[in-house]
Amino acid sequence: MNLTNFRFETDEQGVAVATWDMPGRSMNVITTEVGEELLLIIEEVAANAAIKGCVIASGKDSFSGGADLSMLENFGKEYAKLRKSKGEEEAASFFFEKARSLSLLYRRLETCGKPFAAAIQGSCLGGGFELALACHFRVMADDDKTRVGLPEIKVGLFPGAGGTQRIARLMPTGDALQMMFKGEQIRPQAAKGMGLVQALAKREDVVSAAKKWISDGGKGVQPWDDPKFRLPSGKVYSPAGMQIWPPANAIYRRETNDNYPAAKALLQSVFEGLQLPMDLALKVESRYFAHILRSKEAAAMIRTLFLSMGELNKGARRPASVPPISLKTIGVVGAGFMGAGIAYVSALAGLEVVLLDRTIEEAEKGKAHSHKLMTDQVMKGRAKTADRDALLARIAPSADYAVLGGCDLVIEAVFEDPKLKAEVIGKISSVIGKDCILASNTSTLPISGLGKAS
Incomplete structure (x- = not known):
């Protein structure tokens, strides 16, 4: 044969x-x-x-x-x-x-x-x-x-x-x-x-x-x-x-x-x-x-979820003038349900995360979400205690916008209110570096409008 x-x-x-x-x-x-x-x-x-x-x-x-x-x-x-x-x-x-x-x-x-x-x-x-x-x-x-x-x-x-x-x-x-x-x-x-x-x-x-x-x-x-x-x-x-x-x-x-x-x-x-x-x-x-x-x-689902996703992951749409970058530290502003979830998956991927909210108590509450998720994995035998501890060590709660200055990417994930988001985006823009990427987790508000606040 x-x-x-x-x-x-x-x-x-x-x-x-x-x-x-x-x-x-x-x-x-x-x-x-x-x-x-x-x-x-x-x-x-x-x-x-x-x-x-x-x-x-x-x-x-x-x-x-x-x-x-x-x-x-x-x-x-x-x-x-x-x-x-x-x-x-x-x-x-x-x-x-x-x-x-x-x-x-x-x-x-x-x-x-x-x-x-x-x-x-x-x-x-x-x-x-x-x-x-x-x-x-x-x-x-x-x-x-x-x-x-x-x-x-x-x-x-x-x-x-x-x-x-x-x-x-x-x-x-x-x-x-x-x-x-x-x-x-x-x-x-x-x-x-x-x-x-x-x-x-x-x-x-x-x-x-x-x-x-x-x-x-x-x-x-x-x-x-x-x-x-x-x-x-x-x-x-x-x-x-x-x-x-x-x-x-x-x-x-x-x-x-x-x-x-x-x-x-x-x-x-x-x-x-x-x-x-x-x-x-x-x-x-x-x-x-x-x-x-x-x-x-x-046909649409195969194209979107598989074929196009592969092209996207390979940077098929990356402008020729924009080189690839490597993220090390990201900031997440808003430690509610969405922000806490973003912090968790980011830390799970090995990134250092700054999780920021109005008070340190609210930021700590967002980090506790990751503790709960990892504890569930430990109880099911899908992770070890050391894995949980290592992930939690990568999440730093804070209430100080200044700590975002060292981030490569900052994602705002606050409540879907245009005035609140504009205020938060303005504060973020005042402390991040010129090469930092500022992103929004909005699902309903036009990103072009939010961008005017940056």
Whole structure:
């Protein structure tokens, strides 16, 4: 096999390991080329009698961040060109096949007759987690950096490579819907308790644990392909089902006001899919996915939240005459809800923060917000006491505008009153240096008007 994105090796016991390690990238993502190589691996494992099964592992710190969204955007561009040259019918057929290609690939993996196991470490999200779900066994690194999840809803999409159908067959329907609607990232212990993975191991042992499962006789059959399989929450049209679906529909409408097509399509995919055999259910999911992928809402969210965000972070709109700067100390004026939150995330990012308010007591109260948030993280085991102490040491409460003189950036975050903001901006302007950036946290007042006070 001629592979660029994977390394493929087989040990003496006949257990293969496909190590996903894309060159030139810090994170594995799903591209057309990755799909083509994965199909080669699946067919090799299925056809080679000397291979018992295959472990899919990562050569990077994380398993996968999911699909390359620029690839999905390109599908839309190809569809538009084909529609113009060949007509809607041919373009729609092309787009549907493109949209379901990953779903078909994963279905081929789970029905090839040989066991596949996923060795998960770091982030395993979106289409990457859908790949793991198609594997017959999943072992997850039991550490703070490892997460699994399906966050597609956050970029205007929903899981379209079998995720809606496999998740809804692994756990109670209500839990499955909640997980996908929220786009949650699940920690190891919770993932095992929810049935998303079958085993946990130390990071350095995940591959060996996956190999052992295959060596010990792991079967290449998914639960939903067993004739005796029963849905965790029972049939859709049953007394139990009727306790799930009407409330789920009501919650969807309450939370979205019917403005998020992807959330509606997700709900419909699960509702219809759970009434069908797996292959037909996947086809239903693919039809909804193709429809959403072509929607203006998904296109706008992918562009704004992913593609344009990447360009923004790289400084694509930076004027050529303005060099990059490095912030070390920022000032936040106004220690209320917004100001305290800005101080927290800034200190969390490693910046020194001056938190200023009318009195030192009010400024201290704003700092206490960070203490509470970090204490919650400590109680949940997500941070250490030393982390909390270090963050709090980076926040300096004050009631003296003069301390803003050493800041690289000052953000005013006082109440949304134009007179108050103008007064505060004037005071800030009188003490900061000529190279300091003065910003406003306003959400309703024109920034041009506030700028006149500086």
